[in-house]
Amino acid sequence: MNDFKSKVRDHYSSIELSNERLEKLQSLEGKTSRPLFSWNIFVTGFATLSILFAVVLVGFPQVTRSLEDNILHEVVKNHIKNMPSEIETSNLFAISSKLSRLDFAIINSTYTSDKSLVGARYCSIQGVTAAQLQYKDTVGTRYTVYQVPVPKEFESRKGLIKESDISGVHVQIYVEKGLLIGKAYSLK
């Protein structure tokens, strides 16, 4: 038996809810029972139907885009915004330490190994918190690189998923070391 393991187990086993707190938690069950009719549900349902109707009517072409295309467009949109870096350093480890809210480790992608890191900031791709890294090449071209955990849809994929030219921006998305990476740069 691992002695440290049993010490940790004993430590947690010694912690117990007081009777008062236990009864309070157990009494929650009766308090949260759902009424037969709820205005909240009615209003939420109505709002959802209205939004769906509006999306189908106005934005149907966007809804039918594949996930790959949605991500490509989002990467391009973020690249064009050109938001300033929150951290200006060429040290990947320093960036990783500063962006502590990320639930993954930033990687040094092979697709950007010939470029110089200049800074980073938080961003989001498809609603998931992402790292936005700024790179420059030897002639000063700005590259924006996004790193985010691989969505379930791409779990079986590796390497380049798709690339395209959108609104004067060349964009690629690929999977590397368990991350989905989007890379964008403006075409001359």
Place this chain on the structure above:
Amino acid sequence: MNIFSRGELNDLYRYSISICGCENIGYDVLHTSIEKFLVKSEQIEIQYPRRYIMRMIKNEYVNTIRSDSRLEFSDEEVELEVEDFGQGLEKYDAKVVLDHCNSKEREILFLWAYEGMSYSEIAKQLEVSKGTILTRIHNFKKRILKVLNKGGNDE
């Protein structure tokens, strides 16, 4: 009949403390999570209630605290041999070690020691790869042994 027995509530309370690092916050987070769980359980069928509410507790803590001011895991993943988590820590008191842990480290320790999970099961519970868990354990031990051998100052 209650969804969670007194024993299960105590287990969830301990898990909540392992994440929050403090009994009062642990209780508040558990309280809110149970309220949300009960509402959710009336809307959808929850297949694995224990795993589901553990995730709710973690999310609730993240929402409450947002960021952990202590050391976060950050190193890139490296290939590691499966090592014994407790090796080298036997001589230290559990509370002393836990006091030097951040939230993620305490959670892994709790799942390993109290829940008796294997590294693969911990990886599944936390929705990360087994390699990530091994890396975290490796980095944690490297740091904690350095801190404890120095006399407990991790600044």
